[in-house]
Amino acid sequence: MEANIGFLSLFLLVPFIHFLTKGFWHQTDSKENQVCKQSYPLPPSPTCLKPWPIIGNLPQLLPNKPTFRWIHKMMDEMNTEIACIRLGSTNVIPITCPQLSREILKKQDAIFASRPLSISTFLITKGYITTVMVPFGEQWKKMRKVITSELLSPMRHKWLTDKRVEEADHMVKYVYNQCKNNEGGGIVNLRLATQHYCANVIKKMLLNKRYFGEEMEDGGPGLEEQKYLENVFTMLNYIYSFSASDYIPCLRGLDLDGHEKIIKDAIRDTGKYQDPLIEERVREHKKLGNNKEAQDLLDILISLKDKNGEPLLSLEEIKAQVNELIMAAVDNPSNAAEWAIAEMINQPELFEKATQELDAVVGKNRQVQESDLSQLNFVKACAREAFRLHPVAPFNVPHVSMADTSVGDYFIPKGSHVILSRVGLGRNPKVWDEPLKFKPERHLKDDGSGVVLTESELRFISFSTGMRGCVASGLGTAMTVMLFARLLHGFSWHVPPTxxxxxxxxxxxxxxxxxPLLAYAKPRLAAHVYNTGN
Structure with missing residues (x-):
């Protein structure tokens, strides 16, 4: 219904758009003629997708939801690993080929180092003052330096180890309580457990806080906290969501598809928990000055100074960056763990291999610690396979070409939005044997060397790479493997009795x-191992 309303509204607005952009169509023709003069053609477009004047392929996009499935279906039908879809005046170029992906994020990384403008990213980043979603420029350089040198350095990572371990202990105890209260075994909602573990870790590191609302008696999140995290995921779901107004700027404010209202509501509802805490901490710093000892990353952000001794970051920059960091941490590890355990329940022999490794490295008289993770190669292979087969998002964050260039045998005009398909890369049959089968052993190396979750050759995308790659891959790896290892080591997982x-x-x-994965869990370890006192 929403798509039909959007399509009708867009159709009725075409004459109005044409009036506002008088002369644009001739300009577009001129650009297309310039493209024809290039040595290479644009990537192929489906023959059925003849662009409309001004609005391009938006009329075909709007009724075909979700957009990512429509794009992948078209590419499969065309038997192509690169395509071009015109949305408004923008060329959107999806890619499923590792070789082309490497050319973009390695060979021509500097050309594709910017981000598109969209209503969702503008609102979430408070006008592009953060890092991940910000177009290339001085603000991005400033914030990236803060993130890499001040928040995610090896020294900071080590400094915050206890907070991460505390949340891993808390998550294990929460799952154990589901079993203890049900005569030795119980049904666990693994989506709830894994998502809130990820949220708890990043909030503890940033804000020294686990939950904003009341904690349940069993250690789980209360209704307020669940609603808070739902709003975080809402923001994630609507980033780069192919909204018509993102490709025809004169439509912004009309909110034809309702995305703007949804995003604004989610920002408001998360901000009412985060922002007062940040404001109070800033006041505390002003009062205590240099006498306040840093307890978390928020203290670090507030204490940073410029060359004149003034605060490096404004209050709005801190609020926006805290929000972006929370969003960046909650979805990828939790999704990988939920999918991996679901797959392994249906292949019990994989559990056997994983628990044998865990028992050999860790034993059964203590919990897994971060110092153990480097030795857990099969566990990491399972997590890596989940990233490959079950990515959390269909595409990576878009890259915008800052100059005309060519990739492979195709011309990529300046301003194109290049989206690497996580689904298409990870399930590419030209790259992967039995691409739709969960086979962790495919990631084990013959020489027995260590397994890593990053994938520099872009045969799938875990944390991306290049100038705009994930700067928190170390933290993401630690969170993912610790989550997965604790769940596999502490419990056996089974299909629910029904x-x-x-x-x-x-x-x-x-x-x-x-x-959401509902699985039957039974403790594997002695009762005293679960009594962390957390």
């Missing part, structure tokens, strides 16, 4: 399991 197997079906609208 089911015969886990249904491994993707949601129609995203790449999550269609239903």
């Amino acid at each position: 089911e015969s197997s886990i249904e491994l079906t993707e949601s129609q609208n995203d790449l999550l399991l269609a239903k």
Whole structure:
């Protein structure tokens, strides 16, 4: 219904748009003629997608939701690993080929180092004053330096180890309580457990706080906290969501598809928990000055000074960056752990291999610690396979070409939005044997060397790479492997008594399991091991 309303509204607005952009169509023709003069053609477009004047392929896009499935279906039908879709005046170029992806993020990384403008990213970043979603420029350089040198350095990572371990202990105890209260075994909602573990880790590191609302008696999140995290995921779901107004700027403010209201509501509802805490901490710093000892990353952000001894970051920059860091940490590890355990329940022999490794490295008289992670190669292979087969998002964050260039045998005009397909790369049959099968052993190396979650050759995307790659891959790896290792070491996981197997079906609208994973857990360790006192 929403798509139909958007399509009708866009159709009725075409004459109005034409009036506002008088002369634009001739300009576009001129640009296309320039493209024809290039040595290479544009990437192929489906023959059925003849662009409309001014609005391009938006009329075809709007009724075909979710957009990512429509794009991938078209590329499969065309048997191509690169395509070009015209949305408004923008060339959107999806890619499923590792070689082309490497050319973009390695060979021509500097050309593709910018980000597109969109209503969702403008609102979430408070006018592009953060890092990940900010176009290339001085603000991005400033904030990236802050993140890499002040927040995510090896020294800071080590400094915050206890906070990460505390949340891993808390998560294990929460799962254990589900078993303890049900005569030795119990049904656990693994989506709830994994997502809130990730949120708790980043909030503890940033704000020295686990939950904003009341904690449940079993250690789980209360209703307020669950609603808070739902709003974080809402923001994630609507970033770069192919909104018509992002490609035809004169439509902004009309909110034809309702995205703007949804984003504004989510920002408001998360901000009412985060922002007062940040404001109070800033006041505390002003009062105590240099006498306040840093307890978390928020203290670090507030204490940074410029060359004149003034605060390096404004209050709005701090609020926006805290929000972006929380968003960046919650989805990837939790999605990988939920999918991996779902797959492994249906292949019990994988559990056997993983627990044998864990028992050999860790034993059964203590919990897994971060110092153990480097030795857990099969566990990491399982997590890596989840990233490959079950990415958290269909595309990576878009890269904008800052100059005309060519990739492969195709011309990429300046201003193009290049989107690397996480789905298409990770499930590419030209790269992966049995691409739709969960096979962790494919990532184990013959020489027995260590498994890593990063993938520099872009055969799949875990944390991306290049100038705009994830600067927190070390933290992301630690969070992912610790989460997965603690769940596998502490518990055996089974199909619920009322089911015969886990249904491994993707949601129609995203790449999550269609239903949150409800699995039957039983403790593997002695009771005293779970009593962390947390």
